Amino acid sequence: MLLRFFFDAGSGVLLWAYDDEAKARFGYPVESAMLAIPQELRDEIEQLVTDYDDTFPWDDPASGEAVAPDRIMFGYEDNPPFKDRVRALLPKLRAALPDITFESDYEA
Numbered sequence: 001m002l003l004r005f006f007f008d009a010g011s012g013v014l015l016w017a018y019d020d021e022a023k024a025r026f027g028y029p030v031e032s033a034m035l036a037i038p039q040e041l042r043d044e045i046e047q048l049v050t051d052y053d054d055t056f057p058w059d060d061p062a063s064g065e066a067v068a069p070d071r072i073m074f075g076y077e078d079n080p081p082f083k084d085r086v087r088a089l090l091p092k093l094r095a096a097l098p099d100i101t102f103e104s105d106y107e108a
Contacts, residue, residue: 003030005090005104007049009056014049018103037096044092048085 002018003026015030017023026034032045086106093102 001025001099002101002103005086005093005102005106007052009053010058012049014045014052015102022100035097037093041092041096044089048082048089052082 001021003022004016004018005014006016007014011029013029013031015032015035017026017028017030022030032042035042083106086104090102090104090106093100
């Protein structure tokens with residue numbers, strides 16, 4: 001079973017079913033509540049999603065200019081602010097869910 005790890009502003013999730021087995025089990029977006037993981041790990045996922053959404057210029061999504069200078073859109077710069085947190089989260093997910101493969105572009 002394969003889950004893809006990526007951000008989609010406003011979706012409320014960062015895990016997505018990527019193969020037929022995962023889609024049959026979870027649908028397409030995978031909410032953290034659907035996973036048999038410790039609450040601490042679930043909270044970490046939810047906080048990362050919330051922090052990412054906080055970087056998005058909701059009042060004018062088409063303009064990068066609406067982003068406050070101290071906020072950076074993860075994925076569009078050389079050193080995204082959440083990279084280390086993502087890299088720390090993936091091994092925890094893999095340890096908690098050894099029957100699931102996780103794929104991400106944010107790995108070292």
